[in-house]
Amino acid sequence: MAQELDELFSLLMDEEQLLPIEELSALSDLDTRQLDRFSSCWQSLSPLRRRTLLAILGQQADEHIELLFDSINRLGLDDPDPTIRKIAIGNLWESTDPSLPAAFLTALNEDSSLEVRTAAADALGRFVLLTELEDDSLTESDQIVDDLLGTIRDGASSDLHRACVKSLGFSSREEAQAIIADAYLSEDEDLVQSALIAMGRSANPVWRPEILQELDHPSPRVRAEAARAAGELELHDAAQPLVELLEDVSDEVIHIAIWSLGQIGGDVGRTALLDIQASAPDPETVKKADEALEHLAFLEGTPDLLIYDYDDPTEDATD
Numbered sequence: 001m002a003q004e005l006d007e008l009f010s011l012l013m014d015e016e017q018l019l020p021i022e023e024l025s026a027l028s029d030l031d032t033r034q035l036d037r038f039s040s041c042w043q044s045l046s047p048l049r050r051r052t053l054l055a056i057l058g059q060q061a062d063e064h065i066e067l068l069f070d071s072i073n074r075l076g077l078d079d080p081d082p083t084i085r086k087i088a089i090g091n092l093w094e095s096t097d098p099s100l101p102a103a104f105l106t107a108l109n110e111d112s113s114l115e116v117r118t119a120a121a122d123a124l125g126r127f128v129l130l131t132e133l134e135d136d137s138l139t140e141s142d143q144i145v146d147d148l149l150g151t152i153r154d155g156a157s158s159d160l161h162r163a164c165v166k167s168l169g170f171s172s173r174e175e176a177q178a179i180i181a182d183a184y185l186s187e188d189e190d191l192v193q194s195a196l197i198a199m200g201r202s203a204n205p206v207w208r209p210e211i212l213q214e215l216d217h218p219s220p221r222v223r224a225e226a227a228r229a230a231g232e233l234e235l236h237d238a239a240q241p242l243v244e245l246l247e248d249v250s251d252e253v254i255h256i257a258i259w260s261l262g263q264i265g266g267d268v269g270r271t272a273l274l275d276i277q278a279s280a281p282d283p284e285t286v287k288k289a290d291e292a293l294e295h296l297a298f299l300e301g302t303p304d305l306l307i308y309d310y311d312d313p314t315e316d317a318t319d
Contacts, residue, residue, distance in 0.1 A: 004026055005026060005034060005037065005038075006037075008020065008023055008024075008026055008027070009038065011023070012041055012045065012049070012053065013041060013044055015045070015046060015049050019049075019052060019056060021056060021060075024053075024056065024057060024060060025060065025064070025067055027057065027072060028066075028067040028069060029068045029071075030071055030072070035071050038072065038075075039075060042072075042075055047081040047083075047084065050076070050081065050084050051081065051083055051084055051087065054072070054073065054076050054084060054087045054088060054091065055087055057069045057072060057073070057091065058073075058087065058090065058091040061091065069091065070092060070095050070097055073091040073092050073095075074092070074097075074103075075088075076088025076091070077089065077092075077103055077107070082111070082112070082113035082115060082116050083115075085107070085111065085113065085116045085119075086113070086116050086119045089104065089107065089116065089119040089120055089122075089123050090119060092123070093123055093126065094126075100123075100127075101124070101127045101140045101144060102140060104120045104123050104124050104127075105120075105124070105140060105143060105144065105147055107119075107120035108120040108121055108147055108148075108151065109147060109151075114157055114159070114160060115159075117151075117160055118159045118160045119163075121151065121160060121163035121164045121167055122163045122166065124144050124147075124148060124167050125166060125167030125169070125170055125201075126170075127141075127144055128144055128145060128148075128167055128168065128170040128171050129170040129201075131145075131170075132170055132171065132172060145168065145171050145173055145175075145176060148164045148167055148168050148176075149168070149175055149176065149179065151164050152164050152165070152179055158188070158190060158191075161183075161191065161194075162183075162190055162191060162193075162194040163194075165179060165180060165183045165191065165194040165195060165198050166194050166197045166198050166201070168180065168198060169197060169198025169199065169201035169202050170201050170202070177204075177206075180195050180198045180199060180202070180207075181195075183195035183198070184196070184199075189219055189221070189222060192214070192222055193221055193222055193225050195210075196210075196211065196214060196222065196225035196228075196229050197225055197228075197229070199233070200225070200228055200229030200230075200231075200232035200233060201232065202233075203232075203233070204233075205233055205235070207229070207233070208235055208237075211226050211229045211230050211233065211235065211238070212226075212230070212235070212237065212238055212241065213226075214226035215227060215230065215238065215242070215245065216241070220249070220250035220252065220253050223245065223248065223250070223253050224250065224252050224253045224256050227242060227253060227256045227257045227260050228256050228259070228260060230242060230260050230264070231256070231259055231260025231261070231262075231263035232260075232263070234263055234264050234265075235264065236264055236266060238260070238264065239261065239264055239266055239268040239269050240268060242257045242260050242261050242269070242272075243257075243261070243268060243269070243272040245257035246258070246272060246276060251284075251285075254285065255284070255285065255288045258273065258285070258288045258289055258292050259288065259291075259292055261273055262291065262292025262293065262294075262295040262296050263292075263295065263299075265296050265299050265300065269296070270293070270296060273289050273292050273293050273296065274289075276289040277290060277293065
Protein backbone atom coordinates (compact mmCIF):
# COMPACT_ATOMS: atom_id res chain seq x y z
CA MET A 1 0.00 0.00 0.00
CA ALA A 2 2.84 2.39 0.88
CA GLN A 3 4.49 1.86 -2.49
CA GLU A 4 1.16 2.27 -4.26
CA LEU A 5 0.57 5.60 -2.52
CA ASP A 6 4.09 6.82 -3.26
CA GLU A 7 3.57 6.07 -6.94
CA LEU A 8 0.22 7.86 -6.86
CA PHE A 9 1.75 10.90 -5.16
CA SER A 10 4.41 11.03 -7.86
CA LEU A 11 1.72 10.99 -10.52
CA LEU A 12 -0.17 13.78 -8.78
CA MET A 13 2.94 15.94 -8.64
CA ASP A 14 3.71 15.43 -12.33
CA GLU A 15 1.49 18.24 -13.52
CA GLU A 16 2.32 17.65 -17.15
CA GLN A 17 0.19 14.51 -16.86
CA LEU A 18 -3.57 14.26 -16.42
CA LEU A 19 -4.77 13.23 -13.00
CA PRO A 20 -4.93 9.41 -12.69
CA ILE A 21 -8.67 9.35 -12.02
CA GLU A 22 -8.99 5.56 -11.84
CA GLU A 23 -6.35 5.39 -9.10
CA LEU A 24 -7.67 8.16 -6.86
CA SER A 25 -9.77 5.75 -4.79
CA ALA A 26 -6.50 4.88 -3.01
CA LEU A 27 -6.79 8.28 -1.30
CA SER A 28 -9.95 7.19 0.52
CA ASP A 29 -9.87 7.05 4.33
CA LEU A 30 -6.16 7.73 4.78
CA ASP A 31 -4.71 7.02 8.22
CA THR A 32 -2.64 9.61 10.09
CA ARG A 33 0.72 8.60 8.63
CA GLN A 34 -0.67 8.39 5.10
CA LEU A 35 -2.31 11.78 5.48
CA ASP A 36 0.97 13.32 6.62
CA ARG A 37 2.65 12.03 3.48
CA PHE A 38 -0.22 13.23 1.33
CA SER A 39 -0.07 16.66 2.96
CA SER A 40 3.51 17.10 1.74
CA CYS A 41 2.39 16.14 -1.76
CA TRP A 42 -0.63 18.47 -1.54
CA GLN A 43 1.44 21.48 -0.61
CA SER A 44 3.69 20.98 -3.62
CA LEU A 45 0.79 21.07 -6.09
CA SER A 46 -0.20 24.21 -7.96
CA PRO A 47 -3.54 25.83 -7.02
CA LEU A 48 -5.07 24.65 -10.30
CA ARG A 49 -3.96 21.07 -9.65
CA ARG A 50 -5.34 21.17 -6.11
CA ARG A 51 -8.66 22.59 -7.32
CA THR A 52 -8.99 19.93 -10.00
CA LEU A 53 -8.05 17.11 -7.64
CA LEU A 54 -10.47 18.20 -4.94
CA ALA A 55 -13.31 18.64 -7.44
CA ILE A 56 -12.73 15.14 -8.85
CA LEU A 57 -12.61 13.62 -5.37
CA GLY A 58 -15.96 15.26 -4.65
CA GLN A 59 -17.46 13.75 -7.80
CA GLN A 60 -16.08 10.31 -6.97
CA ALA A 61 -17.46 10.45 -3.43
CA ASP A 62 -20.90 11.31 -4.84
CA GLU A 63 -20.78 8.40 -7.26
CA HIS A 64 -19.26 5.84 -4.88
CA ILE A 65 -20.58 6.11 -1.34
CA GLU A 66 -17.90 3.80 0.02
CA LEU A 67 -15.19 6.38 -0.72
CA LEU A 68 -14.30 8.78 2.09
CA PHE A 69 -12.07 11.78 1.41
CA ASP A 70 -12.96 13.86 4.48
CA SER A 71 -9.38 14.15 5.73
CA ILE A 72 -8.21 15.54 2.40
CA ASN A 73 -11.12 17.96 2.24
CA ARG A 74 -10.22 19.15 5.74
CA LEU A 75 -6.82 20.13 4.33
CA GLY A 76 -8.68 22.16 1.73
CA LEU A 77 -10.51 24.19 4.40
CA ASP A 78 -7.24 25.89 5.31
CA ASP A 79 -5.93 26.32 1.77
CA PRO A 80 -4.78 29.83 0.76
CA ASP A 81 -6.85 29.56 -2.43
CA PRO A 82 -10.49 30.60 -1.78
CA THR A 83 -11.83 28.43 -4.60
CA ILE A 84 -10.28 25.40 -2.94
CA ARG A 85 -11.78 26.35 0.42
CA LYS A 86 -15.19 26.64 -1.22
CA ILE A 87 -14.86 23.24 -2.95
CA ALA A 88 -13.75 21.64 0.32
CA ILE A 89 -16.82 22.95 2.15
CA GLY A 90 -19.06 21.57 -0.58
CA ASN A 91 -17.33 18.19 -0.46
CA LEU A 92 -17.85 17.99 3.31
CA TRP A 93 -21.59 18.58 3.02
CA GLU A 94 -22.55 15.14 4.37
CA SER A 95 -19.61 14.57 6.71
CA THR A 96 -20.38 13.59 10.31
CA ASP A 97 -17.11 15.04 11.65
CA PRO A 98 -18.12 16.74 14.94
CA SER A 99 -15.46 19.42 14.48
CA LEU A 100 -17.00 20.73 11.26
CA PRO A 101 -19.59 23.14 12.73
CA ALA A 102 -16.81 25.11 14.41
CA ALA A 103 -14.77 25.13 11.20
CA PHE A 104 -17.75 26.29 9.14
CA LEU A 105 -18.59 28.99 11.68
CA THR A 106 -15.02 30.27 11.43
CA ALA A 107 -15.37 30.37 7.65
CA LEU A 108 -18.72 32.17 7.89
CA ASN A 109 -17.46 34.81 10.29
CA GLU A 110 -13.83 35.30 9.31
CA ASP A 111 -13.08 34.21 5.76
CA SER A 112 -11.93 36.95 3.39
CA SER A 113 -13.84 35.43 0.47
CA LEU A 114 -17.55 36.12 0.08
CA GLU A 115 -17.98 32.88 -1.88
CA VAL A 116 -16.43 30.86 0.94
CA ARG A 117 -18.62 32.57 3.54
CA THR A 118 -21.68 31.82 1.39
CA ALA A 119 -20.68 28.15 1.04
CA ALA A 120 -20.24 27.95 4.82
CA ALA A 121 -23.68 29.47 5.42
CA ASP A 122 -25.19 26.87 3.08
CA ALA A 123 -23.35 24.01 4.78
CA LEU A 124 -24.40 25.09 8.27
CA GLY A 125 -28.04 24.47 7.39
CA ARG A 126 -27.59 20.74 7.88
CA PHE A 127 -26.36 21.32 11.41
CA VAL A 128 -29.35 23.56 12.13
CA LEU A 129 -31.54 20.62 11.09
CA LEU A 130 -29.61 18.23 13.33
CA THR A 131 -30.19 20.65 16.19
CA GLU A 132 -33.94 20.60 15.54
CA LEU A 133 -33.80 16.81 15.59
CA GLU A 134 -32.36 17.10 19.11
CA ASP A 135 -28.81 15.99 18.38
CA ASP A 136 -27.22 16.73 21.76
CA SER A 137 -23.71 16.21 20.38
CA LEU A 138 -23.78 19.62 18.67
CA THR A 139 -22.40 21.98 21.27
CA GLU A 140 -22.48 24.90 18.81
CA SER A 141 -26.22 24.61 18.11
CA ASP A 142 -27.29 28.02 19.43
CA GLN A 143 -24.16 29.66 18.06
CA ILE A 144 -24.92 28.45 14.53
CA VAL A 145 -28.35 30.08 14.44
CA ASP A 146 -27.10 33.19 16.24
CA ASP A 147 -24.29 33.67 13.72
CA LEU A 148 -26.55 33.12 10.71
CA LEU A 149 -28.96 35.70 12.11
CA GLY A 150 -26.12 38.06 12.91
CA THR A 151 -24.69 37.79 9.42
CA ILE A 152 -27.99 38.97 7.96
CA ARG A 153 -28.38 41.77 10.50
CA ASP A 154 -24.86 42.99 9.72
CA GLY A 155 -25.92 43.67 6.13
CA ALA A 156 -24.73 40.61 4.26
CA SER A 157 -24.44 40.79 0.49
CA SER A 158 -27.20 39.27 -1.61
CA ASP A 159 -25.80 35.75 -2.08
CA LEU A 160 -24.70 35.42 1.54
CA HIS A 161 -28.03 36.79 2.78
CA ARG A 162 -29.88 34.23 0.69
CA ALA A 163 -27.72 31.35 1.95
CA CYS A 164 -28.37 32.34 5.55
CA VAL A 165 -32.13 32.57 4.95
CA LYS A 166 -32.20 29.09 3.43
CA SER A 167 -30.24 27.55 6.29
CA LEU A 168 -32.43 29.30 8.86
CA GLY A 169 -35.41 27.54 7.30
CA PHE A 170 -34.47 24.51 9.40
CA SER A 171 -34.74 26.50 12.64
CA SER A 172 -37.92 26.79 14.69
CA ARG A 173 -36.67 29.86 16.57
CA GLU A 174 -38.95 32.89 16.27
CA GLU A 175 -36.11 35.13 15.09
CA ALA A 176 -35.45 32.76 12.20
CA GLN A 177 -39.11 32.74 11.20
CA ALA A 178 -39.10 36.55 11.23
CA ILE A 179 -36.08 36.61 8.90
CA ILE A 180 -37.89 34.30 6.48
CA ALA A 181 -40.97 36.52 6.55
CA ASP A 182 -38.85 39.61 5.87
CA ALA A 183 -37.20 37.89 2.90
CA TYR A 184 -40.57 36.85 1.52
CA LEU A 185 -41.96 40.38 1.81
CA SER A 186 -38.96 41.94 0.10
CA GLU A 187 -39.21 43.04 -3.51
CA ASP A 188 -36.09 41.03 -4.36
CA GLU A 189 -37.08 37.99 -6.45
CA ASP A 190 -33.96 36.08 -5.38
CA LEU A 191 -34.78 36.64 -1.71
CA VAL A 192 -38.39 35.58 -2.26
CA GLN A 193 -37.11 32.41 -3.87
CA SER A 194 -34.81 31.77 -0.89
CA ALA A 195 -37.67 32.40 1.52
CA LEU A 196 -39.76 29.76 -0.23
CA ILE A 197 -36.90 27.28 0.03
CA ALA A 198 -36.71 28.05 3.75
CA MET A 199 -40.47 27.61 4.12
CA GLY A 200 -40.27 24.18 2.54
CA ARG A 201 -37.48 23.19 4.90
CA SER A 202 -39.33 24.43 7.98
CA ALA A 203 -41.80 21.52 8.29
CA ASN A 204 -44.16 24.24 9.52
CA PRO A 205 -47.55 24.59 7.78
CA VAL A 206 -47.84 28.20 8.96
CA TRP A 207 -46.36 29.15 5.57
CA ARG A 208 -49.21 27.54 3.63
CA PRO A 209 -50.87 30.81 2.43
CA GLU A 210 -47.62 32.25 1.08
CA ILE A 211 -46.69 29.05 -0.72
CA LEU A 212 -50.10 28.65 -2.32
CA GLN A 213 -50.06 32.25 -3.49
CA GLU A 214 -46.66 31.93 -5.17
CA LEU A 215 -47.69 28.91 -7.23
CA ASP A 216 -49.10 31.51 -9.61
CA HIS A 217 -46.10 33.86 -9.54
CA PRO A 218 -45.02 35.36 -12.91
CA SER A 219 -41.45 34.08 -12.47
CA PRO A 220 -40.87 30.38 -13.23
CA ARG A 221 -38.07 30.29 -10.64
CA VAL A 222 -40.45 31.40 -7.92
CA ARG A 223 -43.19 29.04 -9.12
CA ALA A 224 -40.68 26.18 -9.03
CA GLU A 225 -39.68 26.84 -5.42
CA ALA A 226 -43.29 27.31 -4.35
CA ALA A 227 -44.15 23.99 -5.97
CA ARG A 228 -41.25 22.29 -4.20
CA ALA A 229 -42.22 23.80 -0.84
CA ALA A 230 -45.81 22.61 -1.30
CA GLY A 231 -44.52 19.07 -1.74
CA GLU A 232 -42.10 19.26 1.16
CA LEU A 233 -44.89 20.43 3.48
CA GLU A 234 -47.37 18.00 1.88
CA LEU A 235 -49.99 20.70 1.41
CA HIS A 236 -53.03 18.79 0.23
CA ASP A 237 -54.87 21.91 -0.93
CA ALA A 238 -51.96 22.56 -3.29
CA ALA A 239 -52.78 19.44 -5.32
CA GLN A 240 -55.07 21.12 -7.85
CA PRO A 241 -52.79 24.15 -8.40
CA LEU A 242 -49.90 21.73 -8.89
CA VAL A 243 -51.90 19.80 -11.48
CA GLU A 244 -52.37 23.09 -13.34
CA LEU A 245 -48.59 23.61 -13.24
CA LEU A 246 -48.21 20.43 -15.28
CA GLU A 247 -49.09 22.69 -18.24
CA ASP A 248 -46.40 25.23 -17.31
CA VAL A 249 -44.07 26.69 -19.95
CA SER A 250 -41.07 25.71 -17.80
CA ASP A 251 -39.89 22.10 -17.78
CA GLU A 252 -38.34 22.66 -14.36
CA VAL A 253 -41.67 23.77 -12.92
CA ILE A 254 -43.41 20.77 -14.48
CA HIS A 255 -40.87 18.31 -13.08
CA ILE A 256 -41.02 19.80 -9.59
CA ALA A 257 -44.83 19.82 -9.69
CA ILE A 258 -44.71 16.12 -10.57
CA TRP A 259 -42.40 15.44 -7.63
CA SER A 260 -44.63 17.38 -5.24
CA LEU A 261 -47.77 15.58 -6.35
CA GLY A 262 -45.98 12.35 -5.49
CA GLN A 263 -45.21 13.72 -2.03
CA ILE A 264 -48.75 14.94 -1.37
CA GLY A 265 -50.70 11.97 -2.67
CA GLY A 266 -54.46 11.77 -3.05
CA ASP A 267 -56.76 10.95 -5.95
CA VAL A 268 -56.24 14.26 -7.77
CA GLY A 269 -52.49 13.87 -7.84
CA ARG A 270 -52.55 10.18 -8.71
CA THR A 271 -54.87 10.74 -11.67
CA ALA A 272 -52.71 13.57 -13.00
CA LEU A 273 -49.52 11.55 -12.60
CA LEU A 274 -51.01 8.59 -14.44
CA ASP A 275 -52.03 10.91 -17.28
CA ILE A 276 -48.52 12.36 -17.47
CA GLN A 277 -47.00 8.89 -17.37
CA ALA A 278 -49.14 7.84 -20.33
CA SER A 279 -48.95 10.98 -22.45
CA ALA A 280 -45.77 12.96 -21.70
CA PRO A 281 -43.85 13.64 -24.93
CA ASP A 282 -40.36 13.24 -23.46
CA PRO A 283 -38.69 10.37 -21.55
CA GLU A 284 -37.44 12.61 -18.73
CA THR A 285 -40.96 13.71 -17.79
CA VAL A 286 -42.20 10.11 -17.98
CA LYS A 287 -39.36 9.08 -15.66
CA LYS A 288 -40.31 11.81 -13.18
CA ALA A 289 -43.92 10.59 -13.23
CA ASP A 290 -42.78 6.99 -12.70
CA GLU A 291 -40.73 8.01 -9.66
CA ALA A 292 -43.57 10.09 -8.23
CA LEU A 293 -46.04 7.23 -8.61
CA GLU A 294 -43.60 4.84 -6.94
CA HIS A 295 -43.30 7.21 -3.98
CA LEU A 296 -47.05 7.64 -3.88
CA ALA A 297 -47.51 3.87 -3.71
CA PHE A 298 -45.05 3.79 -0.81
CA LEU A 299 -46.90 6.58 0.99
CA GLU A 300 -50.23 4.82 0.70
CA GLY A 301 -48.84 1.92 2.69
CA THR A 302 -47.09 4.06 5.33
CA PRO A 303 -48.65 6.04 8.20
CA ASP A 304 -47.80 9.72 8.47
CA LEU A 305 -44.82 10.47 10.71
CA LEU A 306 -44.42 13.98 12.14
CA ILE A 307 -40.83 15.06 12.75
CA TYR A 308 -41.68 18.30 14.48
CA ASP A 309 -44.30 18.98 17.11
CA TYR A 310 -45.30 22.61 16.65
CA ASP A 311 -47.61 24.17 19.22
CA ASP A 312 -51.17 24.64 18.08
CA PRO A 313 -51.84 28.40 18.34
CA THR A 314 -55.51 27.69 19.06
CA GLU A 315 -54.60 25.88 22.30
CA ASP A 316 -53.34 29.05 23.99
CA ALA A 317 -56.43 30.94 22.85
CA THR A 318 -58.72 28.47 24.58
CA ASP A 319 -56.77 28.19 27.85
